[in-house]
Amino acid sequence: MDKLNTGSGQRAWTAQAIARIEADFNRSADTHLIPLALPGYPGIDVYLKDESSHPTGSLKHRLARSLFLYALANGWLREGRPVIEASSGSTAVSEAYFARLLGLPFIAVMPRGTSPEKIAAIEFQGGRCHLIERACDINAESERLARESGGHFMDQFTYAERATDWRANNNIAESIFKQMEREPYPIPEWIVCSPGTGGTGATLGRFVRYRQYPTRILCADPEISVFFDYYKGALGGRGDATLSLADGSRVEGIGRPRVEPSFVAGSIDAMAKVPDDLSLAAMRWVSARLGRRVGGSTGTNFVGVLAAARRMRDAGRNGSIVTILCDSGERYAHSYYNRDWYLERQINMVDTDAAIAAAANGGALPELPFVERAD
Incomplete structure (x- = not known):
C-alpha cells in the first residue's frame, strides 16, 4: 500500500526527512x-x-541515526534550522552526516583538545566546529547556541538511552x-x-x-x-x-x-x-x-x-x-x-x-x- 500523502509544510518535510534516513x-x-x-x-x-x-566510521553512527529519527518523530527539527550537538568528536561526525543528508546546518560544540582528525571529519561532512576550553561547559554552550540560532540541541547525553529501540x-x-x-x-x-x-x-x-x-x-x-x-x-x-x-x-x-x-x-x-x-x-x-x-x-x-x-x-x-x-x-x-x-x-x-x-x-x-x- 502506498503511504498517504502528507501534504505540504512541516509535516511533509518531516516525512521526507525520515524517508531519506530510512x-x-x-x-x-x-x-x-x-x-x-x-x-x-x-x-x-x-x-x-x-x-x-x-x-561515518564509528559506533556513534547508530546513535546519530536514532537521535535524528527521534527528534523528527517528536517534531523538534525544522527545515533550514541548525542542529547543535555537544560532542568530543565521533557523535558529531555521524550527526553532521545525517544533517547534511537532510540539508540542515550542523554545529558541533566540543573541547578545544579534540583531535584534529575528528574536527576534519566533521568539517568534511559539512559541519562546523565550535570549540570551548572546559569540557564541563559543553552542554550549557550547546543550549545557548540553540536558543540564539533557533535551532535544536540534539543532547545525546539525555536522549541516547531512549532514542534507540x-x-x-x-x-x-x-x-x-x-x-x-x-x-x-x-x-x-x-x-x-x-x-x-x-x-x-x-x-x-x-x-x-x-x-x-x-x-x-x-x-x-x-x-x-x-x-x-x-x-x-x-x-x-x-x-x-x-x-x-x-x-x-x-x-x-x-x-x-x-x-x-x-x-x-x-x-x-x-x-x-x-x-x-x-x-x-x-x-x-x-x-x-x-x-x-x-x-x-x-x-x-x-x-x-x-x-x-x-x-x-x-x-x-x-x-x-x-x-x-x-x-x-x-x-x-x-x-x-x-x-x-x-x-x-x-x-x-x-x-x-x-x-x-x-x-x-x-x-x-x-x-x-x-x-x-x-x-
Missing part, C-alpha cells in the same frame, strides 16, 4: 563480528563487534546475538562496552533482560570519569547524581565529567575502572593483533574483556565474550599513535605494554576497581 539505512550493511584469539584463556572465545565500518529493530544487541548464532558459545557470558552517553550499555542491558538471556553487561569506565563512582554508590542505594569533575576524559568518546541522564545504572551488571595507560596499551595490543589501528575506547573495552575472562577462568567457566571495536585509530594519529603525546603527558608505555601482553597470555591483570551487582 533509505540510507536500507543501503547500509551490518557491521562485522571479528573473532580475536586470547592465548591465555582456552575455552573462552572473544569477539569484536567492528563498528568502525559504518559510513532497545527491543529489536536491528539495534547493536540484536545484531550481536544474530551473528553469534552459529558460534560454539552463541549466548555470550559477558558483553563489554564503555560508557560515553550510557546509551549503548542501556540498550544492551535492556535487550538481554527483555529476551531473557543470562548474558551480563560490563561497562569499563576510563580513568577520568564519574560513572564508576556513581554506579558503585547506586549499588549501595547511594548514587550521587551531582558528582562532577573539572577535566574531560583523555580517552576520547567515553567517560564523562558529570553523571549523564542517559546513563542507566540499573541496566548494567558490573563496572570496572580502567587507568588510561592500560587502556592505551590494550589499544596497541589489539591493533597489533588485527593489523590495523583501533581507537582508545576499544582498548578500554579490551581491558574489561581481560577482567571478565579472568573471572570466568577462576570460576571454571568456558564461554564467549563480545566487546565493541568503537572506531578506527586513524582518527588519533596525532595523539594515541604519536610517541611525543605520551612523553608530554608522562604516560608509561613499556611497563603497560608488558602488563597487557602478560594478561592476554593468562597472567595476572593489574588490579582494577571492580564492582558487580549481587543479583
Whole structure:
C-alpha cells in the first residue's frame, strides 16, 4: 500500500526527512563480528563487534541515526534550522552526516583538545566546529547556541538511552546475538562496552533482560570519569547524581565529567575502572593483533574483556565474550599513535605494554576497581 500523502509544510518535510534516513539505512550493511584469539584463556572465545565500518566510521553512527529519527518523530527539527550537538568528536561526525543528508546546518560544540582528525571529519561532512576550553561547559554552550540560532540541541547525553529501540529493530544487541548464532558459545557470558552517553550499555542491558538471556553487561569506565563512582554508590542505594569533575576524559568518546541522564545504572551488571595507560596499551595490543589501528575506547573495552575472562577462568567457566571495536585509530594519529603525546603527558608505555601482553597470555591483570551487582 502506498503511504498517504502528507501534504505540504512541516509535516511533509518531516516525512521526507525520515524517508531519506530510512533509505540510507536500507543501503547500509551490518557491521562485522571479528573473532580475536586470547592465548591465555582456552575455552573462552572473544569477539569484536567492528563498528568502525559504518559510513561515518564509528559506533556513534547508530546513535546519530536514532537521535535524528527521534527528534523528527517528536517534531523538534525544522527545515533550514541548525542542529547543535555537544560532542568530543565521533557523535558529531555521524550527526553532521545525517544533517547534511537532510540539508540542515550542523554545529558541533566540543573541547578545544579534540583531535584534529575528528574536527576534519566533521568539517568534511559539512559541519562546523565550535570549540570551548572546559569540557564541563559543553552542554550549557550547546543550549545557548540553540536558543540564539533557533535551532535544536540534539543532547545525546539525555536522549541516547531512549532514542534507540532497545527491543529489536536491528539495534547493536540484536545484531550481536544474530551473528553469534552459529558460534560454539552463541549466548555470550559477558558483553563489554564503555560508557560515553550510557546509551549503548542501556540498550544492551535492556535487550538481554527483555529476551531473557543470562548474558551480563560490563561497562569499563576510563580513568577520568564519574560513572564508576556513581554506579558503585547506586549499588549501595547511594548514587550521587551531582558528582562532577573539572577535566574531560583523555580517552576520547567515553567517560564523562558529570553523571549523564542517559546513563542507566540499573541496566548494567558490573563496572570496572580502567587507568588510561592500560587502556592505551590494550589499544596497541589489539591493533597489533588485527593489523590495523583501533581507537582508545576499544582498548578500554579490551581491558574489561581481560577482567571478565579472568573471572570466568577462576570460576571454571568456558564461554564467549563480545566487546565493541568503537572506531578506527586513524582518527588519533596525532595523539594515541604519536610517541611525543605520551612523553608530554608522562604516560608509561613499556611497563603497560608488558602488563597487557602478560594478561592476554593468562597472567595476572593489574588490579582494577571492580564492582558487580549481587543479583
